[in-house]
Amino acid sequence: MATSVEQRRHLATVIPGPRSQELQARKLAAVSAGVGTGLPVYVERADGGILVDVDGNQLIDFGSGIAVTTVGASAPRVVQAVKRQVEDFTHTCFMVTPYEEYVAVCEKLALLTPGDHEKRSALFNSGAEAVENAVKLARAFTGRAAVVAFDHAYHGRTNLTMALTAKNMPYKQGFGPFAGEVYRAPMAYPYRWIGDRERVAGEAFEAFASQVRAQVGEQNVAAVIIEPIQGEGGFIVPPAGWLRQVAEWCREHGILLIADEIQTGFCRTGDWFACDHEGVVPDLITTAKGMAGGLPLAAVTGRAEVMDVVSPGSLGGTYGGNPVACVAALAAIETMEADDLCGRAREIEGLFKARLHRLAEKFDVIGEIRGRGAMVAVELVLGGGDTTPAPELTAAVNRHCHSQGLVTLTAGTFGNVLRFLPPLTISDELLGEGLDILEQAFVANA
Structure with a gap:
């Protein structure tokens, strides 16, 4: 699928970079504290599975602006x-x-x-x-x-x-x-x-x-x-x-x-x-x-x-x-x-779930893998047979993903769910790389 942005992850600075940090300071001075920000990188271009921020970083998008940019953020x-x-x-x-x-x-x-x-x-x-x-x-x-x-x-x-x-x-x-x-x-x-x-x-x-x-x-x-x-x-x-x-x-x-x-x-x-x-x-x-x-x-x-x-x-x-x-x-x-994006959503589900089930074999803190199509989640628990929600672990995995240029979202009444909502125009290569980063986040924190 044609996109207006190069479809590769690239980290030019730490996340968030200096220009994003400047803009975040302006945001805190001008915008109500009630308007939260999950990942304070300020985007200047986006399409397909990539967000480009003001520091030149290119991040893999597993959020789609909370399921909005299904067709990409600048679909032709x-x-x-x-x-x-x-x-x-x-x-x-x-x-x-x-x-x-x-x-x-x-x-x-x-x-x-x-x-x-x-x-x-x-x-x-x-x-x-x-x-x-x-x-x-x-x-x-x-x-x-x-x-x-x-x-x-x-x-x-x-x-x-x-x-x-x-x-x-x-x-x-x-x-x-x-x-x-x-x-x-x-x-x-x-x-x-x-x-x-x-x-x-x-x-x-x-x-x-x-x-x-x-x-x-x-x-x-x-x-x-x-x-x-x-x-x-x-x-x-x-x-x-x-x-x-x-x-x-x-x-x-x-x-x-x-x-x-x-x-x-x-x-x-x-x-x-x-x-x-x-x-x-x-x-x-x-x-x-x-x-x-x-x-x-x-x-x-x-x-x-x-x-x-x-x-x-x-x-x-x-x-x-x-x-x-x-x-x-x-x-x-x-x-x-x-572009048969219903079919593409089913393909994305297959790619996600196959990889997540392999992750669950390694990390028993993954209590459940669920979802349908390109709306997939994992619920994290203490593990070892204990299904108590693990919101701190969820937050740590989420932060690790952010630091490596992968935009992920959390959810759940108990704050212990990682949810994945990639654009349906994302490539298999970016999906695979994003899931690699997710696995590294579990290695580092679970």
Whole structure:
């Protein structure tokens, strides 16, 4: 795949280099401390699997800006589409004077998202906005108030999405009170399920259903919101059949199923959407991240009768569905289709998991390897039969990778998961080199 950046790792300085350190000092003086930075190297160019920083270092990217630059950070189709659109116009506000690009994105979403029913979409700026609006639609359509989310869930940093998010630090601490009528249910987390691991799907579903019945009442629930594979929670993949059971239960009780595919969508898991893996068709699906090649765009797509239940003007926002972001999305989707990036995600999964399983044979601190497609993680524990989470080890391995020019991310409710989200345009050679660095990090720290 053509890229605009030389696809090789190169360390010209220590990481971070002197120019990045200068910029980080400026950042600390000008930017809120609440805006964190995982690796303070300041990027000036990026594409494929490489980030080039201001000191001339070239780093291997196993993060994709948290699953955003699926097609690369300067994919040719996206770049050309954005240049053309900027020359035409940058904004009119779709709610004032509309434009074709917004409509074209919604048409594409109707074709790509699960199910062959009649669909509508609305476009927004961020995943959190999409989730907020999906909840609004569910409440309006059902006339009910309660929303059920899951342990280990992450849905955003706005007031309502903080209520839906499970993890307190750093996302919720000190920011309450939160939006009401949000309830939490147990997640089907096979590695840490207290019970028969061979029966996780059934046991977890029964725990979910009985808890909602006792604490909320099915007749009061507007929606159940679920990440088909949990992201920030630690790439938790529920056992086969569990998601389908939840979907069928929702239909039985007149409850809308909202699939939060903000991190899992657009080829990331080896299918267009993670729900496709089990043939689950949600009533509403929220998307963002990988959709627009790095530009801010999000969507709610759902059944026409749900999406059309609200009054004109009740959905939207000044910048929602910006024309530049819309053409970027159309170009990114064209790239995904033309280059079969779903297939590429499955190839990346095979390469990652083969190597990670060999690592796990050497280091028993790797408690579990999980994920799907190019969304893979390892959960680190104390080892020696002790499955206690090991966040300090996770942080040390992560730091080692950073120092050697490999961008990695951590995750998990317990801070003990290393997650890997490489661009789908990354080469096998860079994947192999990055995994070499990861192995060296375990040698040095485990």
